[in-house]
Amino acid sequence: SQQGEEDPQALSIQEGENATMNCSYKTSINNLQWYRQNSGRGLVHLILIRSNEREKHSGRLRVTLDTSKKSSSLLITASRAADTASYFCATAPSGNTPLVFGKGTRLSVIA
Amino acid sequence: KAGVTQTPRYLIKTRGQQVTLSCSPISGHRSVSWYQQTPGQGLQFLFEYFSETQRNKGNFPGRFSGRQFSNSRSEMNVSTLELGDSALYLCASSSQGGENTIYFGEGSWLTVV
Numbered sequence: 001s002q003q004g005e006e007d008p009q010a011l012s013i014q015e016g017e018n019a020t021m022n023c024s025y026k027t028s029i030n031n032l033q034w035y036r037q038n039s040g041r042g043l044v045h046l047i048l049i050r051s052n053e054r055e056k057h058s059g060r061l062r063v064t065l066d067t068s069k070k071s072s073s074l075l076i077t078a079s080r081a082a083d084t085a086s087y088f089c090a091t092a093p094s095g096n097t098p099l100v101f102g103k104g105t106r107l108s109v110i111a
Numbered sequence: 112k113a114g115v116t117q118t119p120r121y122l123i124k125t126r127g128q129q130v131t132l133s134c135s136p137i138s139g140h141r142s143v144s145w146y147q148q149t150p151g152q153g154l155q156f157l158f159e160y161f162s163e164t165q166r167n168k169g170n171f172p173g174r175f176s177g178r179q180f181s182n183s184r185s186e187m188n189v190s191t192l193e194l195g196d197s198a199l200y201l202c203a204s205s206s207q208g209g210e211n212t213i214y215f216g217e218g219s220w221l222t223v224v
Contacts, residue, residue, distance in 0.1 A: 029210075030210055031210060033212060035215075040199070040220070041217055041218070042115070042201055042203075042215035042216050042217045042218050043154075043201070043203075043215045045212050045213070045214065048212055088154070091210075092209060092210035094209075094210070095209050095210055096166065096167075096209040096210075097167060097209060097210065098144055098156050098159050098167045098169075098208070098209065099144075099156075099209075099210065099213060100156065101146075101154040102153070103153035103154075104153065
């Protein structure tokens with residue numbers, strides 16, 4: 001079963017706009033991670049936020065985490081065509097269990 | 112530092128055959144995980160090896176197996192291939208595995224005809 005679920009499944013925006021993706025998960029976690037996948041390629045790690053953090057920034061990325069709601073959001077500001085990809089959240093129910101990924105949000109940024 | 116390397120990149124097999132996929136992790140990483148990705152099911156965890164021992168296993172039939180060598184390189188094998196095994200198989204490595212950040216290879220595209 002999926003630990004994390006991203007929403008929306010697909011998102012299409014114009015270049016320069018902001019993109020927001022959400023992730024909900026089921027069990028308590030120590031951290032939540034976001035990954036990006038370009039079509040047919042491997043996933044690339046974007047950012048990790050720990051359960052005691054509420055917000056984290058990395059360049060044009062902003063991640064928030066609300067452990068009371070078991071949800072996270074990924075904001076990409078000033079989107080570029082190169083941001084077109086699928087974005088996945090990943091969590092692990094406990095320290096030595098493997099990361100479980102949601103089905104991802106497909107982001108299309110139109111130039 | 113070289114990334115995770117997976118071979119072969121693309122392969123086509125016939126139903127009933129078997130296939131072996133290879134993964135070389137980032138130098139120094141002892142954990143190797145395998146995932147299957149299909150359009151319908153998304154990313155499904157297959158198994159994780161840490162220091163040559165299988166530490167975690169996903170919900171896949173026994174046709175799917177793996178192993179890890181003393182140099183941390185890993186292989187996965189699928190026997191008696193079925194059409195539904197067509198997928199992108201992704202290998203990921205990390206220093207500790209589990210909930211820590213993992214680094215993916217480019218994957219092996221398997222098509223079963």
